[in-house]
Structure formats: C-alpha cells, structure tokens
Amino acid sequence: MTAAVELESVCWGPKGQPDILSDISLSVPKGQIVAICGANGAGKSSLLRLIYRYQPPRRGTVRLLGRDLWLINAPEAARTVAAVLQEQPTDFALTVRQIVALGRLPHRKGWGAGLATPGQQDKAIIDAAIVRMDLATMAERAFGTLSGGERQRVMVARALAQEPQVIVLDEPTNHLDIRHQLELLALLRGLGLTVITTLHDLSLAAEFADRVIVLHQGRVLSDGPPETALDEPTLARAFNVRARIDRSGPAPRFSFHL
Ligand SMILES: Nc1ncnc2c1ncn2[C@@H]1O[C@H](COP(=O)(O)OP(=O)(O)OP(=O)(O)O)[C@@H](O)[C@H]1O
Numbered sequence: 001m002t003a004a005v006e007l008e009s010v011c012w013g014p015k016g017q018p019d020i021l022s023d024i025s026l027s028v029p030k031g032q033i034v035a036i037c038g039a040n041g042a043g044k045s046s047l048l049r050l051i052y053r054y055q056p057p058r059r060g061t062v063r064l065l066g067r068d069l070w071l072i073n074a075p076e077a078a079r080t081v082a083a084v085l086q087e088q089p090t091d092f093a094l095t096v097r098q099i100v101a102l103g104r105l106p107h108r109k110g111w112g113a114g115l116a117t118p119g120q121q122d123k124a125i126i127d128a129a130i131v132r133m134d135l136a137t138m139a140e141r142a143f144g145t146l147s148g149g150e151r152q153r154v155m156v157a158r159a160l161a162q163e164p165q166v167i168v169l170d171e172p173t174n175h176l177d178i179r180h181q182l183e184l185l186a187l188l189r190g191l192g193l194t195v196i197t198t199l200h201d202l203s204l205a206a207e208f209a210d211r212v213i214v215l216h217q218g219r220v221l222s223d224g225p226p227e228t229a230l231d232e233p234t235l236a237r238a239f240n241v242r243a244r245i246d247r248s249g250p251a252p253r254f255s256f257h258l
Pocket residue numbers: 014020038039040041042043044045046047
C-alpha cells in the first residue's frame with residue numbers, strides 16, 4: 001500500500017552550511033500517528049518543514065502519497081498536507097473565523113481568492129472546524145486578543161478546514177492546559193488522518209502515538225512503537241541525562257536526572 005509520507009535517504013542543511021539532517025529514511029502508513037521526539041536542536045522542526053513542503057531536501061526524496069513532493073504544485077500539496085505551526089505575526093489582526101477560512105484557500109478556484117466571502121460549502125466546513133475546536137464563542141474576535149491556548153486551537157481549526165489527509169504539527173500542546181492537551185490529542189487520534197507531530201512531553205508521546213521517532217543530532221536514533229523506541233539507553237543518549245522508566249503502572253512514568 002502507498003505510504004502517506006515517505007522519506008528516502010534525506011539530508012538537509014541551510015545553504016552553504018553542513019547537513020543538519022542526515023540520511024533520514026522512513027515510511028509512514030496512512031492513518032498512523034507519529035510523534036517525533038528529541039532534544040532542542042535535534043532537527044525535529046527541520047524534518048517537519050521537509051514534510052509540509054516548506055523546504056526541499058538537499059539530497060534524497062520526500063514523497064506524499066507516493067509522489068515526489070516537489071513535483072506536486074503548492075496548492076495541490078496544501079490540499080493533502082496541513083501544518084499546524086506557532087502563530088504568525090500577520091495573523092493577529094484577523095478574526096478567528098478569517099484565520100480558519102484561510103484553510104479553505106487551497107481548495108478554492110483562483111489561488112488569489114484571498115478572504116473573499118466563502119461559498120456555502122466552504123462556510124459549513126469552516127463552521128464545523130470552529131465548533132470542533134470549541135471556538136464558537138470567540139469566532140468573531142481578533143486573533144490577537146486570544147490566549148496562547150486559544151490561539152493554538154485556532155491554528156488546529158485552520159488545519160482541519162484544509163481537509164488534509166496528512167496533518168503535521170510542531171509542538172501542538174504548547175500553551176495548552178492539561179485538559180486541552182488531552183482533548184487535542186484525542187481529537188487528532190479520532191480524525192483517522194495521518195498525523196506527524198513533534199512532542200517534547202514523552203508521557204504524551206507514549207500514550208498518544210502509534211510510533212515514536214527519536215532524533216539525535218539530525219539522525220534517527222530510534223523508531224518504533226513507544227514501548228521500544230522510548231527506552232532508557234535511547235533517552236539517556238538523546239537527552240544526555242540519566243533516564244528511568246517505571247512501567248509498573250498503566251502508563252510509563254519517565255524520570256530524569258543529570
Ligand atoms: N535555516 C537555518 N539556518 C541555520 N541553522 C538552522 C536553520 N534551521 C535550523 N537550523 C539549526 O538546525 C538545528 C536544528 O533545528 P530545529 O529547529 O530543527 O531543531 P528542533 O529539534 O526542532 O529544536 P527545538 O526542540 O529547540 O525546537 C538547530 O541547531 C538550528 O539552529
């Protein structure tokens with residue numbers, strides 16, 4: 001079966017500088033929930049940027065549903081893969097509804113349609129995304145007036161309005177309280193989409209992901225189900241700490257020491 005996302009011997013680095021990501025090969029089946037973990041600077045966000053077609057690999061190939069991502073035009077790629085990133089400064093003056101409506105842009109005729117009034121079908125999809133992310137009471141508010149957690153939910157709603165098959169998220173639980181973290185991860189699981197997300201919280205990764213990829217200095221250090229990918233030696237190496245995992249309870253408990 002065609003993988004949702006496939007990276008074959010991928011390397012990436014900024015122009016004129018050495019590789020930051022080296023020899024990354026992985027294949028993500030449709031519907032899999034993948035958490036990418038690793039220390040600050042390990043290359044997690046750089047890897048995501050290759051998957052949502054922000055930057056091309058220096059060497060190797062990135063495929064989306066079996067096709068080379070860089071042979072697919074940008075609107076078509078955006079109809080398939082949505083990214084949830086930290087908010088952009090340009091978003092602040094727009095209302096919540098206008099930001100969520102941006103998710104429909106790749107689906108509209110004329111890429112320059114901008115914020116022109118959405119059609120009935122678009123409107124229904126935008127409303128559903130707003131309700132799904134519990135934003136109905138603040139839909140007409142300026143994004144800049146929202147709390148950090150509310151903003152994060154708006155960015156997810158925009159991605160849902162995009163109706164993608166693959167959703168890529170960079171630290172989506174940042175700013176969210178515990179309830180909203182759990183709700184967001186449960187929602188992502190329930191979508192039936194392919195989800196690739198960075199997560200600093202290893203307990204959440206262990207509980208929520210089908211598969212964990214630990215990056216270390218731009219390479220894959222471990223890759224597998226959480227119970228094998230997140231073991232003590234891997235964590236010790238990835239984070240340069242002493243790691244202990246207590247698996248006696250219903251969920252693993254991680255503790256770390258210098
Ligand atoms: N465009 C760029 N130019 C120069 N260096 C870059 C660029 N993009 C990323 N880097 C460097 O590459 C390394 C990996 O960055 P990246 O943001 O992918 O790490 P990360 O694992 O997401 O880290 P964090 O957990 O801190 O968010 C860092 O050292 C970063 O400074």
